[in-house]
Amino acid sequence: MDSSNVKDAIQDLIIRLKDAEKGYLEISKAVSNPTLKSWLNKYAKERHQMHRVLESIVVAKGENAVVETSFLGDLHRMFIDIKISNTSADKEYDAMVTEIERGAGVLISDYEKVLSEVPMLPTLQTTIRAQKMTIENELFNLVALKEEFNSVIA
Numbered sequence: 001m002d003s004s005n006v007k008d009a010i011q012d013l014i015i016r017l018k019d020a021e022k023g024y025l026e027i028s029k030a031v032s033n034p035t036l037k038s039w040l041n042k043y044a045k046e047r048h049q050m051h052r053v054l055e056s057i058v059v060a061k062g063e064n065a066v067v068e069t070s071f072l073g074d075l076h077r078m079f080i081d082i083k084i085s086n087t088s089a090d091k092e093y094d095a096m097v098t099e100i101e102r103g104a105g106v107l108i109s110d111y112e113k114v115l116s117e118v119p120m121l122p123t124l125q126t127t128i129r130a131q132k133m134t135i136e137n138e139l140f141n142l143v144a145l146k147e148e149f150n151s152v153i154a
Helices: 003-030 034-060 071-085 089-117 122-153
Strands: none
Touching (some): 003 122, 034 122
16 A cells, blocks of 8 residues: 555545635625525535545644645636626526536545545545545535425526
8 A cells, every 4th residue: 555645645635625615615705595605604614624634644644734725626716706797696506506516526536536546544445435425415415405496496
């Protein structure tokens, strides 16, 4: 088991989680829908806790964790800012949830890649699986909320 591969994989997840956290906070400030705003704030806090757990694992291995956003994450947030400013309030919820779905899908794929390609200790694998399942459950709940919201509007 190559510890540098494990550290690199965890580091990538930390950056992706930081991207998600920052994105949720930025969108939360820009949207007017209170349900969406509440959801975004809750899961921004959760992404923060997730990357803190992974950071502590890196630090416990005697390494330094880099906690920053990625260029692609920054680009995606700029795209979302433009989308928010060009979306009417009645379509805001659907548009933002679509973007959140896209970002969460990429994050889930990142977790799946780490789990399938990086040999790691069972305890770390359990942590990574649990975080992935949390994200999947949140995405499922958000999509259900989106469908409920759309059925009320229709």
